[in-house]
Amino acid sequence: MSDDEMRLVVHKMQKLKELQRARKRVRQLERELRGEPEVPEESVFVPEFLRPRALVRLRDHRTGEGARSSSRSDGPSRSGNSRGAA
Numbered sequence: 001m002s003d004d005e006m007r008l009v010v011h012k013m014q015k016l017k018e019l020q021r022a023r024k025r026v027r028q029l030e031r032e033l034r035g036e037p038e039v040p041e042e043s044v045f046v047p048e049f050l051r052p053r054a055l056v057r058l059r060d061h062r063t064g065e066g067a068r069s070s071s072r073s074d075g076p077s078r079s080g081n082s083r084g085a086a
Contacts, residue, residue, distance in 0.1 A: 019076075031039070 028039075031037075
């Protein structure tokens with residue numbers, strides 16, 4: 001595929017996404033005019049095998065904890081175990 005063909009495909013995809021967003025917005029405005037309740041946003045789909053990891057990451061992200069804080073909490077317990085074994 002040449003660069004010109006690639007640019008054309010990318011441009012068409014961008015235009016399609018813009019049109020889909022516009023259609024969604026029009027539907028939302030029409031519902032508001034009719035007085036219908038808002039449709040809740042769709043949640044992000046997480047496959048079953050990724051759900052436990054995703055939930056942990058979401059929880060850590062919301063609480064502000066990251067990989068560093070979890071490794072720090074493991075650090076003292078490891079050193080405590082090694083002292084008892086020595």
